[in-house]
Amino acid sequence: MTDVLVAPDGRRLAVQQQGEPDGHPVFLLHGTPGSRVGPSPRPTVLYRLGIRLISFDRPGYGLSDRLPGRSVADVAADVAAIADALGIARFAVVGRSGGAPHALACAALLPERSTRVAALVGLAPRGAEGLDWFDGMAHSNVVEYTMALAGHRAVAKRLATAAAQIRADPASKVVGLSQQVPESDRRVVTDHGIRRMLVRNFAEGLRDSIDGWVDDVLAFCGGWGFDPAVIEVPTLVWHGENDVFSPVGHARWLGERIPAATVKIQHGVAHFGAIGVLPEVLLWLVRE
Template sequence: MRRRVRTADGRRLMVERLGDPHGSPVFLLHGTPGSRLGPAPRGLVLYQRGMQLIAYDRPGYGGSDRLPGRSVADVVHDVTAIADALGLERFAVVGRSGGAPHALACAALLPERVTRTATLVTLAPRDADGLDWFEGMTAHNVREYEAATVDPDGVAARLTPRAEAIRRNPVQLLDDLRRELTLPDRLVVKDAGVRSMLLRNYQEALRTSPYGWIDDALAFCSPWGFDPADIPGEVLLWHGEQDVFSPPGHSRWLAERIPGATAVLEPAAAHFDALHALPRVLTWLLSAG
């Protein structure tokens, strides 16, 4: 089921509700760039598990209005608006890649509503004390995040033409990524079904503007608006040891600081293996005693 939800400040969010509408609710927060059409189990699988997934386009992506200058913490206003519109008092949250810091924000700032939280291939805060933030990161991501840190005003000028080219031909993003994919990621992305899903996801993400991508990059390299050490609930941090887009050291750093964190680091996995890990993570989210 697809619908638009209005936020308290009047913005519109495009929301997708998958699976059993009466099932246990889980918010699924997409990657960067990404949209509500990103990786998710099929509806039949969700029905069999008695689960509903709520995915939405972050501001500036797909069918959602932009929120200029947003921080990672601002996600809680949007998740709250959607949950209220759907009549959901309590819910779990999972975020993949760029959605993972936003999932942590929900865990930190909505403890009375979030039952459990999981992240897949997350980043740590840019100012993480004691973490070499760029260690193990692909050269392209290092350049992009360094630029977002030292020249935030130039991010739009750099990403806008790239986003426009990808909007016209989303295969270009996969072609760009292929140069830096590790072997595990190549094996995942070469699957025809996965490629088709990723292309739909990227095309929808950039369909209306590049600003979801731009604002994500800026948010990750700015203060997040919360301290991960203040997260009170249970958090599962899944990461592939061979990830070069969001290096595994980021999850290790978070695991040392979040009191209720459990880290699962898989030696043979990389960034896109998170797609295959998602069903197991969803099972954990709903297995709270």
């Protein structure tokens, strides 16, 4: 079920809740491109874990209004507004892929409200000192993020064709991904259930526009609005060693930058391994 809430600035935010209504509240921040209906554990798993899972469309995706010029840091205000509307004082946060930097923003900017935070297969800030940001990254992502330096119009032009194809045939995005990834990821995305979730996720995220996708790319490559070094909330940085979309060097850099971060690099898996590990991560998030 989707609820459309109104942020303090008047924007609509589409929110979905799953699992145990009285369980531990956990925000799940979706990937890029993505939506509130992205991959997540089955409701029966969430009930068994005692998790109240809250996901929402970031601005410009799905049913949520765009926030022009947003930075990664801006997600913290939206998460706080949703939590207020739902009567939730404190919560955990997990972000996968494009959601991972946004989860870190909550750790940095909402320390009094965030109990634990997990960043799965995420990026480090562009220009991170001592990190070769593009090393090990798939060519498609290198082109996409390089284009970000030319500004909004260049990114929008590049992504418009891809978005149109996804709207016409959402499964084509999954097929395209399977052709770029290591064998471990290929096994994940060809699973019927996960494939169905991914198709629905991409279709919903890009249903009306490419604004969310474009703004995510620009936000990742611009100033994040916070320094990961200020994070004091218990934080898990999880990464698949063979990831080609967010190379493992990004996780190692974050692990060195975030004080007392728990870093887990898993061998033999890549980007989409984060889907399978999510129940385990949820248990870590709600551990006392």
